[in-house]
Each structure stands twice: as structure tokens, then as C-alpha cells.
Amino acid sequence: MPRYNPAEIEPRWQAFWEKDRTFATPELPKGRKRYVLDMFPYPSGDGLHVGHPEGYTATDIVSRFARMRGESVLHPMGFDAFGLPAEEHAIKTGEHPRIQTQRNIDNFTRQLKMLGFSYDWERVLATTDEGYFQWTQWIFLELYDTWFDVEQQKGRPISELPIPAEISAAGDRAVEAYRDANRLAYESDALVNWCPNLGTVLANEEVIDGKSERGDHPVQRIALRQWMLRITMYAERLLDGLENLDWPAGIKKLQQDWIGRSTGAEVDFYVGDDAKFQQWQADRAKTGFPSEAGDLALRVYTTRPDTLFGATYMVVAPEHPMVKSLTTTEQSAAVVAYCEKASFKSDRERTDGGEKVKTGVFSGSHAINPVNGKPIPIWIADYVLAGYGTGAIMAVPAHDERDFAFAKQFDLPIIPVVDPPSDHEQRNAILAGDFCFVAEGQAINSGKFDGKNTSEVKASVTASLDQQGQGGEAVNYKLRDWLFSRQRFWGEPFPILHELDADGNPTGIKRGVDPADLPVLLPDLKDYKPHGRPEPMLAKADDDWLYVSIDGKRYRRETNTMPQWAGSCWYYLRYIDPKNQQALVDPDKEKAWMPIDLYVGGAEHAVLHLLYSRFWHKVLYDRGHVSTPEPFGKLVNQGMILGDVEYSGYVQPDGKPVSTSDVRKDADGNRVTKDGVIVQSKSIDEEDVVKKGEGFVLKSDPAIKVDSRAHKMSKARGNVVNPDSVVREYGADSLRLYEMFMGPLEATKPWAMTGVGGVRNFLDRVWRMIVDQDADDLVLVDVISDDACDEDQLRVLHQTIRKVSEDCEALSFNTAIAKMMEFTNFFTRSDKRPKEAMLTFLKLLSPFAPHLCEELWHLLGQEGSIAKESWPQWDEAALVESSIEIPVQINGKLKAKINVSPDVTKDQLAEIALADEKVIALIDGKTIVKQIIVPGRLVNLVVK
RNA sequence: GCUGCUGUAGCUCAGUGGUAGAGCGCCUCCUUGGUAAGGAUGAGGUCAUGGGUUCAAAUCCCAUCAGCAGCUCCA
Secondary structure, eight states: OOOOOHHHHHHHHHHHHHHHTTTOOOSSOOSSEEEEEEOOOOOOTTOOOTTHHHHHHHHHHHHHHHHHTTOEEEOOOEEOOOOHHHHHHHHHHOOOHHHHHHHHHHHHHHHHHHTTOOOOGGGOEETTOHHHHHHHHHHHHHHHTEEEETTTTEEEEGGGOOOOHHHHHTOHHHHHHHHHTTBSEEEEEEEEEEETTTTEEEOGGGEETTEETTTTOBOEEEEEEEEEEOGGGGHHHHHHHGGGOBOOHHHHHHHHHHHOOEEEEEEEEEOSOGGGHHHHHHHHHHHOSOSSOOTTEEEEEESOGGGGGGOOEEEEOTTOTTHHHHOOTTTHHHHHHHHHHHHHSOHHHHHOOTTTOOOOEEEEEEEEOTTTOOEEEEEEOTTSOTTSTTSEEEEOGGGOHHHHHHHHHHTOOOOOOEEOOTTOTTHHHHHTTSSOOOSOOEEOSSGGGTTOBHHHHHHHHHHHHHHTTSEEEEEEOSOOOEEOOBSOSSSOBOOEEEEEOTTSOEEEEEEEOOGGGOOOOOOOOSOOOOOSSSSOGGGGSOHHHHEEEETTEEEEEOOOBOOTHHHHTSHHHHTTSTTOSSSSSOHHHHHHHOSBSEEEEEGGGTTHHHHHHHHHHHHHHHTTSOSOSOSBSBEEEEOOEEEEEEEEEEEOTTSOEEOGGGOEEOTTSOEEOTTOOBOEEEEEOGGGEEEETTEEEESSOTTSEEEEEEEEOOTTTTOOOOHHHHHHHHOHHHHHHHHHHSSOTTSOEEOOHHHHHHHHHHHHHHHHHHBOTTSSSSOBOTTEESSOOOHHHHHHHHHHHHHHHHHHHHTOHHHHHHHHHHHHHHHHHOSOEEHHHHHHHHHHHTTTSHHHHHHHHHHTTOOSOGGGSOOOOOOHHHHOOSSEEEEEEETTEEEEEEEEOTTOOHHHHHHHHHHOHHHHHHHTTOOEEEEEEETTTEEEEEEO
8 A cells, every 4th residue: 555655755855965975066067057045044943934944845846846957056044043043042041052052053964964955065054063153253353444435436455544644644544534424334332231230231122121031131222342343335326236137126224214215405503602703604604515514503404405494493403413512501411411311211112112202302592594694593313313324403393393393392383484385274273383294385475485396496496504614414324334243152253352551451452353263252251140230241351362462462352252143144155155264255266156146035125134234245346355245135024823712702701702802992992892891812713703794703693703813823822833743644745735736925824734734635635646546566557557648638648737837936836836736636537648648747846846757757767866857848849738618708898708720810710700600699689899809718709 | 103915615725807716624425345535416606895987807906994914103
């Protein structure tokens, strides 16, 4: 009884592929190349979940398909293995994170191999490998050695940075400081989440609502010395580069929005002694608009310079450097208190403070509006962010929602300066200053600009400010420099040394570790518990590690570590040449394999990983280490896999069910009925519900509507599906096939275990199409023959070849599978199954269900791996049917069908249609007004 | 609030102006000493709703409704 038994077949073929090195990649491609990449996983302790194999199966099918078409395919896998969970585990158990990490990698590897993916396992890497992070550190040194030439829009070696004469004159220290201020990797003070109770610095994701995730302790924001990467210099190129990428439009837009380019003007508002305003203006007219505003002016950035006449007050961020100098003695106490309070709020609290009630405090001083010489008050408020633009704004309450809300709150004047279109519903309210209008219109209350439209006024105001040296055009980006250091143990150490003076204090001079001395390994620690000080974990290391002497000078190692993003920024390059000890990648190999032809991963990496990688890649490109300006040519996001559909309804405290249509959310977030009775959510068995109209209702009471939806898989909900158990019950080929059959790759879709059973049935059917499972031995069914296909079989076969080929290219795997199911249904009904057709079919199915196909391929007497066979070609001639059915419509409605040869002409078709009995009856006594005849498609008669 | 995506059979989805389809599930019947088995039939659709364009609309246009996802003080 030789039944289909994946548990026996699958491990056997996996062992064969490994021994045979079936999927070993050539060092250099022969002929056409295809680089197919999965976003590599973080090897968590939970192992794979069913979301992982979705993308992995898709890329595996593409890779196997491309190989069979004669292409050289690079299809590697690795592990993004630095990360917080391993460190948390180390803190708890004292076990080195490397041990736990390796255990998890081993488990992931086992699971991935169990699924039969055709990775070239000889290229596997982990970001935690010393031979890997050596080059991560090397790239950091390259960033450290690079400055961005704005003129050329290009990163260049720091040795080529032009040094201004006054800096050279000030000596070597000044030159070095100038260089440091221009490097792509630089140090700066930045706010971190310091938790005094835990005695450690926390990552943003470890902080929830201002409390630590672990222990619920308060978290403070304190400034700490940090490494930053000057990604902002590449903003324009990161934006431009998106244009030619074959990426989902949504991801491109997310990146564009994240970069957030806006154009407007910078304007200086005089804040000095009133008496000297005219003198200042005259000076400015002579010198022009300086690069720094100086002490006498407050510089703002605005995208609406046309509304300058409506600026009735100014706001600076609490962190703005001029807060102190702008604050008067009387206001001092209030301002200090306000700023301190703001400093305890995280960015999140400041930006999503519930109802968005504006807070602020008056500084006591005034600025002079450059367009009309009028003094306006300067406020300090945290709705203005220090990090965007200049950290200060001119407030135009009539035409900006936030300024409007603030002006209402603090009773500040509102002057409309843009007249909305005359048909605007709120026009009178806007002109009265009672309503905010943010769109474009005609200038009013704006002196000589009155009557002009917004874009004209923008241009003329900017030009006139420029002439007076009080403003200029400016471009701004939302994108911020990348905070690149973490105060953690389990990350790449920075290859940087800080020079110490005779007393052991830092001199401020730094040097990179000599590339020959890389990698800088992590120190051995006795334990991984936080040391309780707001500084990095590596400061716990022994002096042996911490201090270095070079040429008689003493240095202390940098103790920050790199963030998890670092290793994932360039791993795709290392796969090309994973064992190279001379370079991060051999240039010839890099040229031959890059760019990546298909990159598949989750949409959660839409912005950060993909933007950071592109940034590093562009720096490497500028410095001549890679040959393509962009790394990822085509990107596809696989959709999320949700848990099985669940039904739920609401019940009152007495157990009485309530229809979901009668349940609302009250102010406290409770679910209540119309009468205010709080109800409980209750899950309902699938058998107790029935479909009615749009939704589902209780079988027992159709008036009660219930919710039906699939939820995200989570441990808490208990709906996580484990690939190990699916493979055990159904086999890897069934899991692979089901993941692809669920729906389009990009769609979010619910898991249904019955569906896995469905595709398993299909594979069983494929098995029985070829194997006689009723025989005692493993023999073929007797209907397998050496005859040729008949016409219908040939057509079905070639239709299938075409559909599967086209769908594999287009990543529409679900429809390809549906077609193969049809093929199987057709041929199992057939009592003559030509062997040639079976072999061709197995080749088509082999990228999807490789184990089963290898097995059947051999049972049909073939040698070698089916993975090495060439992909079938379809024959157009075989697709044509000898007779086709043509619909005949009367007035656009289908009334009859006629059978004709596919190549009949228009006239013949009309003749045949008009001779049809049904048609004759239907048009009897009527006049044919018009005949629409499309050969091969239809006949439509318009009659009266 | 803004943006994007999606509404076709019980479920998951094909179908880009011309006959409403597939797979799974379901019903009924048959076969079966290897049974979460196989075979054969069949039912099931206001193509979310309303309007428009057209000889003809699931498909194009407008509006509405519903669901999902993401973003949100960026001056």
C-alpha cells in the first residue's frame, strides 16, 4: 500500500540535495543571473512561525523556476542575530548571549531545511559572526572617514575636505574638530531613556507610556553622548533614487513621507534692542542673509512666507538655544518650570497628548516682524519641535491649525491674510478670524502684495526678504540624523579609540582602529547585569579590553555598541562573497551579482531597514566599493498571515446576547449598549452562526449580529500556528503549497487548517495520478502510457505550462496552483495518461512541491534531480481549440450560443448567428437596427 | 483627522468593456478487506450600494457605504 508519505520522502530528498550540492551557487554567474533575496530573520527563541515560510516559499519557487530556465541564481539565507531578547536572556541567566543565539540559529536552520528551501547553505551568515561584523566595523570606519560634498552631492574621503583658512590658522586641534564636525559618523549629545530603578538605558520599544516595559518603572529622558550618522545629507539622493525602483507604490510613498522634503523660506526676526532695529536692517541689507542668524535675530522656517503679514506671535521650542536670552527676569521662573516639565515628556507624549491641548509660556520678549516692523510676542511651547527647521516658528493663527488652536487658548490676535475662494462656505468666519483656513487664495492685509495669489506672494516675499538680507529660500526634511549607538552589550563594538591625557581624562581626540586590527571583539564579562550608571554596558569590561596604548599614547575604547540595524544594512553584499578576508566583497563578484533582482520581506521594514540600507549602499557607492547606486531593484512585501477566523458576540451581565450593531464604545473605551449597559465580548462556535446579508448572525436568533474576523497570531490569543506541527501532520510540500495557495502574496489573509488539508488532498491526487496505491509494491498506475496526448490533453497541458510559467514570473502563485489542480482533475478523469505529459507536469509542480516531484520523477524512471531539468515551453498551436462557443446577444442580453470554428470571419459569424433557430424566433417581427460582431468573441444584435 | 488598500459563491481568490469562473468547503448518489479514502453529480452569485457613459459595465467615471492597514503637532 504505497501511499503518499511525505514524512518518509521529504527528509530523504533533503539529504540528497545537501550531499549532491544541488543548489550550490557558482562564484560568478554563467549567462543570465538572478539574485533572489529574503529579508533574513531574527532567530527568536520561538522558532519560525507560519508567516516566515510565506515569503521564503515565494522566493524559493522563483529561484527553482529561474534555475530550470537556465539562469544562475544566488539565493542565500542568514540571521540577523544581534538583538535585545538574547541580552535579556543573558541578564536573567548569566549565559553568554552567543550561546542562546547559536541555539536559536540551529533551531531556525533545522526548520528552514525541513521545508526544503533551495538555499545555498554554504553561504549562510549571521551578523554576530566575528568574520562578518569585522566588515560591519570596517564600513563604520568608512563612514567615519567620509564627508558629504554638497556641491557634488557625493560622499568623499575626509582627507579631501577643504579646510577654511581661519580653521587652519587655529592649529591642528581646530582642523581635527572641523573634520569631526563634517564626518558622516559623528558624536553628539542625544536624549536617551534612562531608567534609574533598572539602572539601565532602555530602547524606545522597551518604553511604554513613559514607563519601563519590564517592571513599570518611570523613565527619564537624559542627554548622553551618542554616535550619529549624517543620513540627512543623503536625503535628496534617497528621494531621487526611489523613482526608478520597482517597489510597491505604498512603500515608496512611505519613504518619501519619512524623508519629508518641503520647500519654503528661512526668515530672521529681529529680537535686539528696539532702538537699534533700523541699524540692524541696514547692516543686513549690506551683508546679505548670513548662514547663522546671530544673537540679534530669531530664525524661523516657514513653507508659507506669503502669510508673513499674518504672523501675530512667535514660538520657540523649549530646547531652543535662545530660550534663556529671550526670557525676561519676570518670566524666568515660569519659563524654567515649563521647560523642565517638557523635558520629562517623551516625544510621543508631546506629540500625541490626547486632545492635543496646547501648552506654552510667554518669554516676556518681543520680535519685530520684518515685513511691517511691528513687534510681536515670543512664546515658548512644546508644540514646536526643536529638531525640525530652526526650532522656532512664526505663528500665523489665521492659516495654521496648530497656531490657531494655540492663539485661541492664549487669546492671541488672529489676522487673516489669505482670502479664500468666494464660494468657500466658511469665508465670512475666516475673514472675521473665527475660523482657520490653510489652503491657497488671494492676499489681503498684506500691504503691496494684496490681491495677488498665494504662489505669487510666496515668491515675491521671499525675493524681497532675500534682497534685504532678512530671509532666503530653504529646503527642509523631516528626516533626522540617525542615532546610531546603543548602550547595550550584544551588538557590534565601535572601532573607535578615545585619546586620554596623563590623568586618564579624554582629550577629545579620537582615532579609528587600524583596519588590520579588526574585528574589535566584545569583551568577556562576568555577568550581563546592568551596572546602574547611565553609560554603556561595555564600560563594565576589564581594563585589558578597555584601554589600549599606541605609540606611547593611551586610549580608551568606545563603549557604545551599534544598533541591530547595522548588521542588516549590508548583509546582501556579504552573501556574494561570504568568506572573503581581504574585502567586504570581491569587486568582480559584486559587479556580476548586484543589484538584487527580487527582495521579499514584511512591510514592517518599509522605512527603517530599507532606508538605512540604501543610505549605507550610497556611501559605499560614493567611495567606490559597490557598482550600483541602489541595492534592491524589485521589492515585494508579503502580506501578514492572521489566525483562523473567529466569531464573537456581546452579552449583557445577565448573559443575554446583544447584537453588535447595538454596541458602542463609551468615553472610557468600554463596550456598552444604547442604554449604557456594559457588555462583555464572548467567542462563539462556528456552528452557531449563519451568514445573513453582509455579516453573520446567531443561528438561534437571527436578529443578533456577531463579529467575524481573523486576528493577528499571538501567544496571548493562543492562535499561533507552528510550522513544525503542520509539517508533521501534512508534510512540508503541503505547507509550502498552502502558503502559496492562500491568496496573493501581498495580501493579508487568515490561516485555515482545513485549507492545508485541501492542498494535501491535491498532492494525494497527484500521487495517485501516477502511483497505483492499491498495489502491494510501489508501481505506476496502469493507465500511464507511452502514447502521445490527444488533442484535448495536449491543450490542457500547454494551457497549464503557459499559466504556470506566466504566473511564476508574475509571483501569482495562487492562480498557478489552481491551474495545476485543474490539470490534475482533468488527467485523473482520463483513463490514458501519457508519460510525457506526467513528466512535464512534474517539472511545473516541482518548484512548489519539490520533494513529491523528485520522488515521482524517479518513479517514472528518470535520473538525477528534477531541479536540474529545463523548464517546459508551451506551444501556441496546441492552445487553439477546433471549435469555440460564441454567445449571441439580443440588445446586450445573452440569448443563444453557437459553435463555430475559431477562425470564422465577421460576415460568416453574422450569417451563422442569424440562421440559428432561437435567434430567428427572437427577432421575428422586429427590425435589426445594428449588428455588433466581434470575431472570436460574440454577436450582439440590436433590435426594435 | 489624513493617506493608502480592499469589497465577485459559505471561505480564499481569478476575471481591465463582450458567455460570471477556479480551488477549498457543502448536498446527493456510487465504490471501497488498505477509510482524516476514492469516484460521479448538484446546489450556491442584486459582482457592496446608488447614479452616469456605452449597443454592451464585475470591469470605465462620479458619489455613498462598509472593512482593513498605516501615519499623525514636521511650521
